Amino acid sequence: MVTMGDVARLAGVSKMTVSNVVNNRAGVSEAVRLRVLEAIRQSGYRVNVSARTLKSGRTGVIGLAVPEIDRPYFGRLAAHVIDQARRRGFHVAIEQTGAAADGEIDAIAHSRTLQFDGLILSAVELDRRDQRLAGADYPIVMLGEQDFGGRFDHVAMPNEDGTKAATAHLIDRGCRRIAMVTGDVAGTLNVVTRRHQGYLAALAERGLTPDPALLVSLAGLTMAAGRDAAHRLVDSGHAFDGVVAVTDTVAQGVLRGLADRGLRVPGDVRLVGFDDVPESEFMVPSLSTVAPDHGWMAAKAVELVVGRMQAPLRPTGQHVAPFELMIRESTS
Missing domain, CATH: 3.40.50.2300 (Response regulator)
Known part of the structure; x- marks a missing residue:
C-alpha cells in the first residue's frame, strides 16, 4: 500500500508537507502543492479517511444541500461555498433536495450517515415542527426563508x-x-x-x-x-x-x-x-x-457551521445578507 512517506519521497518534500496538502492547510506554495498532487496522482495514494476521522473526530467534509443544482443562483452559491470551505480546510459534498421536505430530511440523514462535519441546507419546504428534525443535533446552518424558531443558525436573503x-x-x-x-x-x-x-x-x-x-x-x-x-x-x-x-x-x-x-x-x-x-x-x-451579496452569504454560512463544530452549545443567530440594486x- 502506498504511504504518505512514499508520496513525500516522490515529490521531494517532507511528510508534513504532504499532510498539509492533503488536508488543504495554509503555508504551502502553489508550486509545491501542485508537485505533491502530481505525486499523489502518479503513486495512486489514497487517504485513509476512517483513520483520519478516528484521530481527529472529523472527515473534513461539509455537506451543501440545495433545491436544484441546475439553477444559476444555486450554482453560484455552491461555487462560493466551495471557495470559502477550502479556505478553512474543508471539502464540500453537494446534494439536491428537489425543494421537498422529504429531500431536505434525507439530506440531513445522509450527512450524518456519511459523517460530514456539518451541513449547510437551503430549506424550502421543511417545517420546524417536523418530528423528523429530532435527530438534527449536529452542526447545521439553514439558508432560505423558513423560520426554525432559533433552533439552527440561519442565513437569509434580503x-x-x-x-x-x-x-x-x-x-x-x-x-x-x-x-x-x-x-x-x-x-x-x-x-x-x-x-x-x-x-x-x-x-x-x-x-x-x-x-x-x-x-x-x-x-x-x-x-x-x-x-x-x-x-x-x-x-x-x-x-x-x-x-x-x-x-x-x-x-x-x-x-x-x-x-x-x-x-x-x-x-x-x-x-x-x-x-x-x-x-x-x-x-x-x-x-x-x-x-x-452571495459571497457574504457563503462566507457567513461556512463561518457559522465551522463555529458550531467548535462550540456546539453557543446560541444560534439569524443573519440577513446585505444587497445592492x-x-x-x-x-x-
Missing part, C-alpha cells in the same frame, strides 16, 4: 427589503402600473411570499394601490413560465408600465415574452429582477436586479 427597493426604483423611474410576476403568494412562508410583501410595501409607501390583475402567478420559477406570464399579462389588456420579476431567471423569460408581443424594454415596459445571476449583465437589454438598461 427578500423583503430587496424587492421593496426594486419596486421603489421602478416608481422613481415613472412607473405607476407595476406588475409582479411570481409564484403562489398564497402559499406558506417562502421566497415568493416574502418578495411579494416587499413589492406591496413599496407600493403602499408611495401611495399606490396594488391591482390584483397585475399579479401574475407561475407554476414554476423558470424562463418558460416567465415568457408565458408575459404573454398572459399583455393579452389580458390591462395596462402596465413596469414588471417586478421574482427572480432573474423568470425575468429572462418575461423579457422574451414581452418581445413576442411587440413590447420594448425599457421603451414600453421597465423590468427588474432579483438575484443578479451572471447572465443578467449580458442580456440585451442588460437586466436591472437586486444583487444580494444593480441599475442597468432594462430600467434606464
